[in-house]
Amino acid sequence: MLKKISLLLLLALSGAVKISAQSDTPVITGGLQYESTTSGGVTTMQPVIEPVVLIPLGDHWLIETRATFDEFIFREDGTSGPYHAQTFSTVDYLQLDYIVNSHLTVVVGRFLTPFGIYNERLYPVWLRNFQDVPVIFPIGNLTTASSDGAMIRGALISRKDVEVNYTAFFSTLSTVNRFESGRAGGGRVGVFLPQKRLEVGVSYEKLLQDQRQNSVGAHFAWQPYSAPLDLKAEYAHSRNGQGYWAEAGYRFSQFRGEDSWLGRFQAIGRVQQFEKGTASPIDGLPGANTRQVDFGLNYYLPHNVRLNTSYGRQFSPLGNSNIWNFEVTYRFLFPLIPGGHN
Amino acid sequence: MRKLLRVEILLMGVVFFCLASAQSRGQQPQSQSPKQPSAVHTAPSSSEGEKRFQANCGRCHQAPQDLSPREVKAVVRHMRVKAMLSAEDEQLILKYLAP
Numbered sequence: 001m002l003k004k005i006s007l008l009l010l011l012a013l014s015g016a017v018k019i020s021a022q023s024d025t026p027v028i029t030g031g032l033q034y035e036s037t038t039s040g041g042v043t044t045m046q047p048v049i050e051p052v053v054l055i056p057l058g059d060h061w062l063i064e065t066r067a068t069f070d071e072f073i074f075r076e077d078g079t080s081g082p083y084h085a086q087t088f089s090t091v092d093y094l095q096l097d098y099i100v101n102s103h104l105t106v107v108v109g110r111f112l113t114p115f116g117i118y119n120e121r122l123y124p125v126w127l128r129n130f131q132d133v134p135v136i137f138p139i140g141n142l143t144t145a146s147s148d149g150a151m152i153r154g155a156l157i158s159r160k161d162v163e164v165n166y167t168a169f170f171s172t173l174s175t176v177n178r179f180e181s182g183r184a185g186g187g188r189v190g191v192f193l194p195q196k197r198l199e200v201g202v203s204y205e206k207l208l209q210d211q212r213q214n215s216v217g218a219h220f221a222w223q224p225y226s227a228p229l230d231l232k233a234e235y236a237h238s239r240n241g242q243g244y245w246a247e248a249g250y251r252f253s254q255f256r257g258e259d260s261w262l263g264r265f266q267a268i269g270r271v272q273q274f275e276k277g278t279a280s281p282i283d284g285l286p287g288a289n290t291r292q293v294d295f296g297l298n299y300y301l302p303h304n305v306r307l308n309t310s311y312g313r314q315f316s317p318l319g320n321s322n323i324w325n326f327e328v329t330y331r332f333l334f335p336l337i338p339g340g341h342n
Numbered sequence: 343m344r345k346l347l348r349v350e351i352l353l354m355g356v357v358f359f360c361l362a363s364a365q366s367r368g369q370q371p372q373s374q375s376p377k378q379p380s381a382v383h384t385a386p387s388s389s390e391g392e393k394r395f396q397a398n399c400g401r402c403h404q405a406p407q408d409l410s411p412r413e414v415k416a417v418v419r420h421m422r423v424k425a426m427l428s429a430e431d432e433q434l435i436l437k438y439l440a441p
Contacts, residue, residue: 027416029406054416062419099419102428120424121402158428165426194397223401304407333406335413 026055026336030066031126033329040321045073050092050125053336065094066124091178092146102158107151110179114151114167114188115140115203116234117219126331129230129268130294130310132323134245136274138284139236140205140215143182147171163192165201173209183208190219197223203236211280213239228253240283243274243290249298258300266298268310291315294323304331391438398425399435411440 030051037044048070055063073085095109112120119141122128137145151169168187174180185208190201203217217236223229230249236242247270253263274290296310305328312323395405399421409417414436422432 025412025416027413029417052420054420056416056419062416062423064420064423097423099422102430105423105426107423127402153423153426155426155428163426194394197397197401199401221401225396302407331406333409333413333417335410 024056024058026053027333028053028336029331029333031124031329031331033125033131033327035131035325035327037132038322038324040319040323042078043075047071047073048125052124055336060099062097062099063095064097066092068092089178090144090146101154103154103156105153107153108149110146110148110181111151111169113141113145113147113171113184113186113205114153114169115186115205115215116188116217116236117199117201117221117232118234119145122232125327126304126306126329129247129249129266129298129308130270130296131308131325131327132294132310132312134234134270134272135286135290135292136234136236136241136243136245136272139238139240139242140186140203140217142207142215142238142283143184144180146181147184148174148179148181161193161195163194165190165192186215197225211239228258239278240280241275241277241285243272245270245272264300266300268294268296268298270294270312286316286318288317292323296325304333305329306331391434391436394427394431394434395438398427398431405439409439414440 028051030049033046033048033050035046035048037046048068050066050068052064052066057063067089069087069089071085071087073083075081075083091110093109093111095107095111098106100106112123114120118134118137123133123145125131147169149169149171151167153165153167155163155165157164166187166189170185171181171183173183184205186203186205188201188203190199192199199219199221201219203215203219205215207213207215215236215238217234219235220231220233222231228251230251231247233244233246235244247268249266249268251258251263251266253260255262257263270293272290272292274286276286276289279287292312292314294310294312296308298309299307301307308325308327308329310323310325312325314321314323399405406417418427418432418436418439421427421435427435
């Protein structure tokens, strides 16, 4: 009897797997990167892997998660001595999404704090134009840039010429290893013009613990159709300080197409400035007023491989420094269930 | 013994139903294929899908190379949540990436 039931369950399971293989195939995607940085004469190396697992369920559900595993390799005395390595791993998000309709998606679990655009949209290693995060990044992302709780998001207005999007979230305090988050609430509102590819928006976050401080931010993004330009900027303010970054990228695809040897190059530049406010030992911000300018050249190889190079100069009362970066990044994507290509 | 037999028959019935529905779901696209728009009609919707892709996803990245139709649904669902795409956007981009 038990054998028959087991056989029947096995048959049912194979049927279910057959369904999922045809429609809801889970995938693993993400980035694999080797990064070398020389800052103020000190060179460090950092291999990173950021896997993302996506499991769609039916027409309304999605389970998604991203983790980061990186190793920080450095010399004992900065520029001399034996090499040492420290390994870090974090869960960036592990969330369950329920898409109610085009205007509302409910997210529960651990998610990226929706403050500004950098954390949610530009942070993955395979998307960043510059591998160094902006100096103002910790503003609005005071704890771990991830929140544990619930979020609603969607488009209040979604028309061909204009979209008004929003997010609102609440996060609880968590000290669980790799799931740390602060008690906070906030949201973001953006106006996006699809026909211009222009977006502006504002963000707000209130930390509901310790000093209960407010963070406000504004963002701008424009990718005109007429030229392969990529312009982005953010401003953020909190009692710990305020500042901005503005970044421009130009892909040489206008000359011989984006698959030509010339069209695979992208020139990038970024300026940023930070004014120190009330210092806090955990704010993650520079210890003094800081200005930085970066230039770089990226090359998009076939098969989702990219080379990034950049040079930056940081100006600070604590000491000026040169920052050199070189990275190789591979973006991967595979189905989690084995099967045919189609 | 009779009770066990009934349970067994009931289980077989459930499994048969599951398998039959799985098969019919698997055949659905084929049975619906005559109702699909012709290539001439899909051209405008494909270009509309490309427009939606470029307007939304293309702001941050290009379409991943070597994307198979099996992987598209999960990727576009992820983009729907991240980029706050509408249901119409999702369908058009799905058609564009996996025609």
